[in-house]
Every structure is written in C-alpha cells, then in structure tokens.
C-alpha cells in the first residue's frame with residue numbers, strides 16, 4: 001500500500017471515530033470510567049513485580065523477616081483491589097457497549113426503512129440481517145471490550161517497563177529491542193485480513209440466507225422435495241466459509257507463534273546477560289527476580305496481542321461497514337424545497353415515462369397516460385409486461401429514468417415524499433401483513449381510527465362475516481406474515497387497511513387469479529367498495545372486472561399498445577384487448 005492510500009485509510013478510521021462520537025456522547029462518563037479503571041488494573045501487575053525485589057533481597061537473602069509480613073499482605077490487598085476494578089471495568093464496558101450499539105441499531109433500522117426499493121431488490125435478507133445485528137455488536141461492544149483489554153495492557157506494559165528500567169537499564173534496553181521486533185508484524189495485520197474479512201462476512205450472510213429460506217420457503221421445499229438440492233447448495237456455501245476461515249488463520253495464526261519464538265530468544269538473552277551483571281555486582285539477586293517477573297508479565301500479553309489486535313481490526317472493519325450504510329443517502333427522498341401535496345384537484349399524467357431496473361434493459365418505453373381525478377384506469381396485458389412497474393412509479397417506489405409523472409401539473413419528484421405517499425393507498429399483488437392481530441393490521445391504515453371508522457372498513461372490505469365467526473373476532477392473531485389467513489382473507493385485510501387510509505388515489509394490483517370463484521366474488525365486492533369516489537389504478541387479470549373502467553390500457557412488453565373504453569376496444573378487429581377478452585370468455 002502506498003503512502004497516500006495508507007493516509008486515506010487512516011483518515012477513514014478517524015472519520016469513523018468522529019461518526020461514532022454522537023452515539024458515545026450520552027454515555028461518555030461510563031465509557032471513560034471503563035477506560036480509566038483499566039489504569040489501576042494495568043499498573044498493579046507492576047506493583048507485584050516490583051515488590052519481589054525487597055522480598056528477595058531483604059527476606060530471602062538477608063533473612064530479615066521484618067518486612068516479610070507486609071509484602072504478602074500488600075499482594076493480597078492489591079489482588080483484591082485488582083479484582084474489584086476488573087469487575088467494574090467489565091460491567092461498565094458491557095453497559096456502555098450495549099447502550100451505544102442500541103443507539104446505532106436504532107438509527108440503522110430507521111435508515112433501512114428509508115432505503116429505496118432497488119436497495120432491497122439487490123440485497124439478500126441474510127446479508128442485511130448480518131449487517132444490522134452482528135456488525136453493530138462487533139463494532140460497538142466488541143470494540144469497547146477490546147479497547148479496554150488493550151488499554152489495560154498498555155498501562156500494564158508501561159508500568160512494567162518502568163520496573164524494568166528501575167532494576168537494570170542495560171537489561172531493559174535488551175528487553176525493549178526484543179519487544180519491538182516481536183510487535184513489528186502487527187503493523188501488517190490489517191493489510192493481511194481486510195480482503196478476507198469482507199468475503200467472510202459475505203459467506204456468513206450466505207449461510208444465514210439458507211436458514212431464512214428454509215423458514216420462508218418451507219412449503220415450496222416440502223412440495224418439490226428440495227431437501228437435497230438445498231443441502232447441496234448449502235454445503236458449497238459452508239465449504240467456502242471454511243476455506244475463508246482457514247485462510248484467515250493462515251494469515252494471522254502465524255503471528256502469535258512468531259512472537260512467541262522472538263520472545264523466548266529474548267528471555268534467553270536476558271537470563272544469560274543477567275547472570276553476567278549479577279556476577280559483576282551490577283544487579284542484586286532481588287533485582288533480577290523482580291526484572292524477570294516483570295519481563296514475563298510484560299511478554300505474556302504481548303504474545304496474545306496478535307489475536308487481540310486482530311479482533312480490534314475486525315471491530316474497526318465492522319464499524320466501517322456500519323457507517324458506510326448509515327451515511328448512505330437514500331436514493332429516493334424529498335428534495336430540499338419540496339412542495340407539500342395537500343389535495344389533488346385535476347389530473348395525473350405520465351409523460352414520456354421511461355424506466356429500467358437494470359441499465360440498458362428498458363421495462364417501460366416512453367409511456368404516456370393522462371387521467372382525470374375520480375376516474376378509474378385499468379391496466380391489462382401480458383405477464384411481465386410492466387403493469388406492476390407502471391403503478392409502482394406513482395408512489396415513487398422507483399424513480400423514472402426520463403420523462404415525468406405529474407400530479408396537477410407538478411412533477412412528483414418535486415413533492416414532499418411523505419405527503420405524496422399519504423395520498424395513495426396500495427393493495428399489492430402479494431400483501432405483507434405484520435405479526436399481530438387482524439385489528440392491529442387494519443389500524444396500520446390509520447392509527448387513531450374510531451371504532452365506527454374501523455367497523456366501516458371491516459364492513460366495506462367484506463370481512464364482517466369472517467370476523468364474526470372467529471372466537472376472538474378482530475383480536476385474532478394472524479401469525480407471522482399473516483400465514484394463518486387464506487389468500488382471499490389476506491387480500492381483504494389489506495383492502496380494509498387501504499379503506500382506513502382513505503387516500504384519494506388507490507392502486508390495486510389484483511391477485512384474484514389465485515382465488516377460487518367464490519372468494520374472488522367477495523374480494524371483487526370489497527375492491528368495488530374501495531374504488532368508489534376515488535382515482536383508481538387497477539391492474540386486472542380478469543377482464544370481467546375492468547369493463548366499467550373509464551380507460552383501459554393494454555401494456556405489452558413495456559409499451560402501451562392500446563387504450564380506450566371497453567366498448568371501442570372490443571369492437572376493434574384484430575385488437576389485442578378484444579382477443580384477450582374473447583379468450584377469457586371461453
């Protein structure tokens with residue numbers, strides 16, 4: 001790595017420290033105390049080493065017992081104190097670490113929910129889960145714990161180095177040279193691991209994705225007997241994770257043994273030189289015992305520092321990833337001086353709208369459509385033609401590539417995003433329901449709805465009969481993702497939710513094709529109720545539901561190929577709508 005790149009990398013770390021400061025700020029006293037406590041914990045090792053000199057010289061050699069009583073006592077007192085401080089350090093660390101990571105997780109979830117739809121299209125759920133849970137913990141609690149261990153070691157090392165110099169400066173210099181040689185490889189560790197750490201994260205996220213798929217896709221797995229297929233793919237992901245794990249050990253595992261060897265050579269040199277100094281009366285026996293104890297206490301943590309440093313680096317890398325996401329500006333958000341959309345008076349217009357999910361692969365090609373407020377427009381056409389995409393552009397789930405979408409002559413990109421979305425109720429092809437009761441799910445449309453409003457929504461969504469037959473009525477739990485409800489029931493809960501929202505624009509991406517005739521008729525009634533007095537975009541698979549629309553638009557392969565009312569379209573010879581309609585009648 002050249003110098004400039006190194007500087008930039010270091011700057012990055014400084015920036016991350018600056019970014020984490022607001023999260024540390026509310027708890028800074030405890031975080032600081034956690035670090036300060038490491039000072040006495042660290043220096044106490046030196047006290048023990050230092051006291052061995054008078055003990056050896058006075059008690060063991062001169063056989064003067066006058067000081068023999070207080071030295072062990074001193075050691076006991078210090079050890080008890082050390083344990084107390086150790087306990088406070090881990091308590092304070094755990095407390096501050098967890099609080100800081102909670103703060104970060106809070107902001108991460110807020111950020112995640114604001115991310116644009118394309119972000120979710122691209123990210124695997126395992127990856128997101130990993131980043132939001134594991135990374136934050138590694139970054140915060142992990143970092144604090146390791147900083148704590150690190151500072152303890154630094155204080156301990158500094159005071160032990162003091163003991164070394166007090167006893168013999170010549171031996172101390174030798175010990176220091178050995179220490180510097182032993183520590184040198186640590187400076188290369190970041191370079192060694194950073195490329196693998198990223199890949200390791202990816203493969204662990206991959207593993208998590210399989211568990212999520214086993215959960216969410218259990219019916220498909222059962223019905224297609226996908227056990228072996230999934231296991232095979234899982235094995236190769238596991239194998240990849242193993243390979244990376246081993247690579248990590250290969251690159252870092254060598255450090256500790258290397259340091260161990262250097263240090264052993266150092267200790268051998270010190271013992272050899274120490275004997276020489278004692279023989280020349282430049283060092284007392286007690287001084288030597290105290291010195292060698294201090295050296296052993298000093299080198300012990302140094303030997304494991306390779307691993308500690310490794311963990312600190314991993315925490316820093318996790319922190320970089322967390323902040324990379326936190327600093328990411330959502331691709332779709334309100335402009336600075338966006339206009340609040342208060343009411344819609346005239347029209348909605350798509351003008352030369354082009355859209356693509358992937359570059360160079362247009363999904364909608366120069367689409368034009370204008371409808372007046374209060375009208376219903378029905379979108380029909382081949383599967384994958386772009387109907388869902390077309391309606392998803394209005395609430396800005398995705399932004400268009402060129403052209404414009406206007407409400408009352410205002411480009412929707414100039415409107416306040418929340419105010420735009422507040423005016424649109426969407427019933428999707430596949431509706432997501434939250435864990436909780438039917439009531440809770442419907443109330444998402446309007447949190448503070450009155451009982452009569454709620455009852456009206458239930459009634460209009462044709463849910464009353466179904467709810468009446470339930471023991472707990474509206475308070476029935478629907479399971480995760482609404483798994484305990486049928487397709488039609490789920491659809492109607494979503495419709496009731498849209499009712500409560502009472503938005504002037506309704507987007508209905510019909511999923512009636514998956515329902516049987518009887519439930520389709522009920523859902524159909526609910527949909528018709530929802531359409532009353534609103535501006536409606538309805539994606540319809542059953543053409544019987546679109547006959548009464550003010551405008552029917554046929555979208556095939558990203559283009560509007562026909563539009564008009566039912567009567568004129570059906571009369572067209574060789575018309576696409578006419579032939580679609582006729583095939584469905586059979």
Ligand SMILES: Nc1ncnc2c1ncn2[C@@H]1O[C@H](COP(=O)(O)OP(=O)(O)OP(=O)(O)O)[C@@H](O)[C@H]1O
Pocket residue numbers: 121357358363382383384385386387388389390429
């Ligand atoms: N999130 C996405 N990322 C990338 N491509 C997508 C995404 N969603 C849809 N597509 C692609 O865009 C095209 C249009 O899809 P769209 O869902 O709009 O079709 P549709 O007309 O609603 O079809 P259907 O009647 O089957 O619901 C398809 O080719 C589809 O593969």
Ligand SMILES: [Mg+2]
Pocket residue numbers: 387388389429509539
């Ligand atoms: Mg669709």
